[in-house]
Amino acid sequence: MIVQRIGDIIEELRADGLSVLLVEQNLKFATRLADRHYVFVDGEIVEELSRADAVARRDDLLKYLSV
Numbered sequence: 001m002i003v004q005r006i007g008d009i010i011e012e013l014r015a016d017g018l019s020v021l022l023v024e025q026n027l028k029f030a031t032r033l034a035d036r037h038y039v040f041v042d043g044e045i046v047e048e049l050s051r052a053d054a055v056a057r058r059d060d061l062l063k064y065l066s067v
Contacts, residue, residue, distance in 0.1 A: 007033055025065045031055050039064050 003026070010020050010033050024030040030037065037054040039047035039061060047061070054061060 003029060027054070027058060027061055027065060031058075037061075 007029060010022065013020055014033075020033075022030060022034060031051055031054050034054075035051055037047070037049045037051070038045050039049075041064060046064075049057065049061075
């Protein structure tokens with residue numbers, strides 16, 4: 001419920017024209033909210049994707065996000 005509320009607040013901020021930098025490991029949550037996605041490995045960007053590309057490459061991206 002808390003995660004849903006945070007998502008709602010981010011959507012409200014975006015609707016007001018504000019930019020939001022979201023650092024998130026939950027790919028489903030992030031792809032619902034973000035227009036662009038950057039994957040960092042060891043402090044460097046290794047992937048830059050649109051929302052559609054991130055959704056399409058979900059399985060590939062999950063390997064970066066596993067702990």
